[in-house]
Amino acid sequence: MQTVGVILSERVYAGLIVGHKLTGELMSYPAGDASAVSADSEDEGTLIELPTESIVKAICRVVSEVAKGNEKSISAVGIALPGLIRNGVVEEAPNLPQLKGARIQELVSTGLAAYGISASVSVLNDADAMAAGLASQHDKLDHFIRVWTLGTGIGYGRYPFAEGVWEGGHSVVTLDEKENYCGCGGRGHMEGIMGHRSMRLRFLDMEPEEVFEAANRRVNPDPRCVEFKHLWHKALAAATASSIHMAGSGKFFITGYNVRFLDLKMLKDYLHQMVKMSPIQGYSIEVVDDEQLSRVIGAAVAAEQAHGR
Numbered sequence: 001m002q003t004v005g006v007i008l009s010e011r012v013y014a015g016l017i018v019g020h021k022l023t024g025e026l027m028s029y030p031a032g033d034a035s036a037v038s039a040d041s042e043d044e045g046t047l048i049e050l051p052t053e054s055i056v057k058a059i060c061r062v063v064s065e066v067a068k069g070n071e072k073s074i075s076a077v078g079i080a081l082p083g084l085i086r087n088g089v090v091e092e093a094p095n096l097p098q099l100k101g102a103r104i105q106e107l108v109s110t111g112l113a114a115y116g117i118s119a120s121v122s123v124l125n126d127a128d129a130m131a132a133g134l135a136s137q138h139d140k141l142d143h144f145i146r147v148w149t150l151g152t153g154i155g156y157g158r159y160p161f162a163e164g165v166w167e168g169g170h171s172v173v174t175l176d177e178k179e180n181y182c183g184c185g186g187r188g189h190m191e192g193i194m195g196h197r198s199m200r201l202r203f204l205d206m207e208p209e210e211v212f213e214a215a216n217r218r219v220n221p222d223p224r225c226v227e228f229k230h231l232w233h234k235a236l237a238a239a240t241a242s243s244i245h246m247a248g249s250g251k252f253f254i255t256g257y258n259v260r261f262l263d264l265k266m267l268k269d270y271l272h273q274m275v276k277m278s279p280i281q282g283y284s285i286e287v288v289d290d291e292q293l294s295r296v297i298g299a300a301v302a303a304e305q306a307h308g309r
Helices: 051-064 104-113 126-137 192-195 196-202 208-215 223-247 257-261 264-274 290-309
Strands: 002-008 011-020 021-029 072-083 085-086 088-092 119-123 145-150 154-161 251-255 284-287
Touching: 002 051, 002 196, 002 257, 011 051, 011 264, 011 290, 021 051, 072 104, 072 126, 072 290, 085 119, 088 104, 104 223, 119 126, 119 192, 119 290, 126 145, 126 154, 126 251, 126 290, 145 223, 145 257, 154 192, 154 223, 192 196, 192 223, 196 208, 208 223, 208 257, 208 284, 223 264, 264 284
Parallel strands: 002 072, 072 119, 145 251, 251 284
Antiparallel strands: 002 011, 011 021, 085 088, 145 154
16 A cells, blocks of 8 residues: 655655655655754744645645655555644644644645545644654554654654544643743643743753753752753653553653653653552653654554555
């Protein structure tokens, strides 16, 4: 089966997927290094500046390029984007607010028809696409896995797919009334502590990189930064522990450009303090590189599975 996976991040990326592997090149709009993931990308604001109609046209254009010569044999197209997606409609998209309310599935299906592509279209959250992509690449399509993506916000993905909101980045991890840095406006959220944007709001005089550098200094570490480093790890442990207590143990992957701040030993120590029931202690945590290809493959896997239902 030939499918196309598409993701929206700082650019639109797409690839032709056959047998859960990329065939040809991973293409992007605007054109650039499809493997690059950066907190300070010069193109970070490219899509947020475009109206919905232009984003849909960009998706259709890139899909048509990767499908060139195979238009009639493409069976499904999967589109992954940040936000709350239900039935092909973007109900909420803090990072791409112009998409709120957009019927992406319908709009893209209509747009692709003009290119001679009649494939079924599926739309999903980009964190779920990452989970599906990692499940495919690690031969775990028959396993239950979860993924934390540590970036501008905090993504939570799970595979297999299941109905639900799954906005795990907005898990409440503290009752401190001062913890109100989350972009959604909610209090005590994991993203309000760990999100890149939230860290910048908290430390107006320091970049996140500088905060962790000051916390990790062997000589004269900054007490304020050391305290925050522990809070950051406690937040991730608390949200992970809540997921374990609700859905059971299993494999957790952690990725995203801010995984560079992670002290895995510290995280595991806090998690061990929070998960004490022996039947659910069989969890494992693995740090993996953040690759656009993983999301593209995951979007294609989702489209293939939706097409088969």
